[in-house]
Amino acid sequence: MPPLLHSPFINSKYRLIEEEIFSLLSISTSFNHITQIHARIFALGLHQNNFIATKLLTLCSSTSSINHAFLLFNHISNPTVCLYNTFIRALSQNNLPIQTLKTYTQMKNAQIPSDNYTFPFLLKACATLPPSPPLGRAVHGEIIRTGFEPDPYIRNSLIDMYSKCGSLESALYLFDESPTRDIVTWNSIIAGCFRRENVEKGREFFDKMPQRNVVSWNTAVAGYAQNGRATEALKLFRRMQYEGVKPNGVTLVGVLSACAQAGAVEVGKWVHRYIERSGIRMDVLLNNCLIDVYSKGGNLREARRVFDGMGERSVVSWNSMISGLAMHGYGEDAVSLFEEMEREGVEPNDITFIGVLSACTHAGLIDEGRRYFSRMVEHGITPKVEHYGCVVDLLGRGGCVIEAHELIKNMPIPPDAGIWGALLGACRTHGNLELAEQAVIRLLELEPWNAGNYVLLSNIYAAKGCWDDVERVRERMRGRKVQKTPGSSSIEIESSIHEFVIGDRSHPRSKEIYEKLEELGMKLKLAGYVPNTNSVLHDICEEEKEHALNVHSEKLAIAFGLIATPPGTPIRIVKNLRVCGDCHSATKLISKIEGREIIVRDRIRFHHFNDGMCSCKDYW
Incomplete structure (x- = not known):
């Protein structure tokens, strides 16, 4: 007679129980569901079942219940490679790179062999750490040792990891040596080039692609925008439309970023209408982008309409609107919105206070600026160099140049070029030549290549008629081969950007x-x-x-x-x-x-x- 545990009746019963558990896992959406299912698993004595544990770990990851995932994994006596891979993926997806690498070390110590599903998420973890090619190279060595380097998915992950860790040369080498290149391989190298500011190389690869998908277009459009090349981003988006590629939400975030940079508010309006027509979900990110576009495009009324119509707002939403009001000179309105933000229980961050202090600066609200600078501590925020820069600018523009200089001298952190530049600008406005020279000396120590510093001092001398000193400054610029940044202005007409420089006849x-x-x-x-x-x-x-x-x-x-x-x-x-x-x-x-x-x-x-x-x- 066969043992009871192997009888068809018992096996059939366990299969039914497993199916019930899997059915519950498939419809679960919250941490509360996870704990209830886990309790039932324990009650049924299935807590050491690796297959069920793997499914439960996946659910923990998708619902961001990572602490419960740790608890679950640590109670498995004999985890399989599949369970390890699932846990490594969960840790990586929840941005826990150190724990991801430690789990892999634990897996090696347990002498459980890796497979081709193990390494992509390890490489993703390496890529999210501060630029550290040695860690990624160590994992690469493991991949070579275990014979998985030819795997296309792993090779694409390696290309992505090296570019994110600052080693574009290694990424390019892997791309060149790839025996087969799928669309993901091309997208990975294009993203790497744009990420490392090699825009021309990224565009070269984009143009050479045998075929493209929407991710390819998104990568190039966002790449141009992130590298300050807004005009090229918008041109590429028009080409994308011309070729009949349907944009998605990711595309539109990149396009809106370019619109904000270029002040292309008409294109931004078109994107806004497109979102509403196409049924793309207007999430917080897209709304925030629209606020940014309308604010930076000079249409503050529409920016406020988007903000007021948001069902859900993040701290970024409040920051964008406060900064928008500040940039347009509505300092009192920006301060009022900040007070409303506090009343609604939204905790401000350091960027919020940069917006509020900028609002005070542009509106000349000196006393209010001093007060908000002091209130940062109440919110547990230690002032950064950017906050000191705002206050120096506030005081300097308001004529309190000596007070601004005293604040710089008593800062607990070293002042940067932005702070000395703000003081120099104030000296220019109020004609304090002696202090201006001190500020320039500091600036030239920090930024000897920045033509703006020389130009500001030259303008101060010129305004006072000190032409010999003007010539001395310009001679120093010529001696150091410093080039003044050429001024340019652009205007959007019928969704096209027209750019002009001084004396332009083109x-x-x-x-x-x-x-x-x-x-x-x-x-x-x-x-x-x-x-x-x-x-x-x-x-x-x-x-x-x-x-x-x-x-x-x-x-x-x-x-x-x-x-x-x-x-x-x-x-x-x-x-x-x-x-x-x-x-x-x-x-x-x-x-x-x-x-x-x-x-x-x-x-x-x-x-x-x-x-x-x-x-x-x-x-x-």
Whole structure:
């Protein structure tokens, strides 16, 4: 007579019980379900069943119940390779790289052989650690030793790991040596190139791909956006549409990021309408991106509409809206929104306070800024160098230059170039030449290659008529071969970005643009405009100085906007540098003469010019 445990009746009964457990696991969605099922497993004496334990571990991972996964795994007497792989995957997916590698070491010590499912998640763990090729190389050595390197999935994971760990050369070598390359292989190397800022190589691989999927397009679009190449990102997105590839939510996050950088609010609006038409779920991430696009595109009203319509908000949502209000000069509204955020029980983080302090800076709210800086400690946030930079900027812009300098001297952390730059900018505004020279000395120690530092000091000397000192600064720049960053301004017309530099004549409508500039020049003089030529090179005549100012990139972009858009519509300009004083004065008058709202986003903030006034109240 066969043993009872091997009888068909008992085996059939256990199969039914297992099926019941698997059925429960398949419909479970919460930690509460997991604990109930686990209790039933214990009651049935199935807690050492590796197959059931594997299914339960997978559920723990998908519901982020990782602590329970630890408890479950540690109570298995003889885990199999399948169970180890499942636990390694769970740890890796929950961003626990150290524990992932420790579990693999435990698996090796137990003399359980790895298989091709073991290594991809180990490599993912190595990739999420701080750049550390040696760890990844050690795992690579194990892969070679166990003979799994030819496995396509493992090879793709190796390419991804090396690029994330900063060893693009190794990733390229593996790609070149791959006997077969599937679409994942191509996507991995393209992502690696863009990640390591090798944009041209990434595009080269993208163009060479034998076939592409939506991930390929997403990788390239996001890659351009993440490398500050917004125009190329938007061009590639248009090509993606032309080729009939349907974008998904990931695509649109990358596109919206590019729109925010370029100030391409019309493309952003199209994306917004596309999301609503196509039924793509408007999650928190997409909403946050839209707030960013509308804020940085100068349409604060629409940004606020998106924010107010969100059913669920993250701290990033509040931060984006607060920062948007701050950039546009609505300091009091930004502060009010911060107070609302606190009332709703949303805990601010360090980025929140950067937004609030920036709001105080742009609105000249000195006392409020001091108070919020002190309140950071109440929220358990230690001020970082960025917060000190905001306060130095706040005090400096408000004329408290000496207080700002004292704050720098008493900082518990070393001041960076941003802080000395803020002080130098304040010295420029308030004409404190002695302190400006001290700030420049510090800046040149930290950033000897940064032309902006030399230019600011040169402008301070020029404003005071110290032309010998101006020449000395410029001679030093030439001696160090420091190049000034060329100013550029862009404008979006019918979803296309048009970019201008100083004296630009490359635009197809250049003749019309310069005719409009000449017309504006005459109208400005009749309105009492006097060009501010103080900071223009002193070794040219006044007429040449005026011409140099008249062909600044933002004036070219405004002139183009006036001839290319219907009367009465707003003109939106994005400039890569700070708006100069002369262009600021001229744009105020142009807004009144032409009856247009002109919105200029410069490196510092937004300027809303309307009827001869600016939202910054000449404080920027």
